[in-house]
Amino acid sequence: xxxERDICWTVVGQAANGTRDHDLLETVTTCEAETAxxxxxxxxxxxxxxxxxxxxxx
Numbered sequence: 665x666x667x668e669r670d671i672c673w674t675v676v677g678q679a680a681n682g683t684r685d686h687d688l689l690e691t692v693t694t695c696e697a698e699t700a701x702x703x704x705x706x707x708x709x710x711x712x713x714x715x716x717x718x719x720x721x722x
Contacts, residue, residue, distance in 0.1 A: 666702045673699060 673696045680688040 666699060666706055670696070670699050670703060 673692055677689065677692040677696065679685075680692055
């Protein structure tokens with residue numbers, strides 16, 4: 665869901681650029697940064713959990 669949200673912010677950001685909506689662009693920039701942090705945290709958790717899950721499964 666976070667990856668999908670990242671894609672949505674990209675699309676909305678392009679619309680904001682196209683319409684020169686500075687308020688929307690500011691919101692998109694803030695939300696993109698928050699989403700990037702969430703994606704980074706998720707990747708870290710996956711990297712931590714994946715080896716344990718693979719060892720237990722075998």
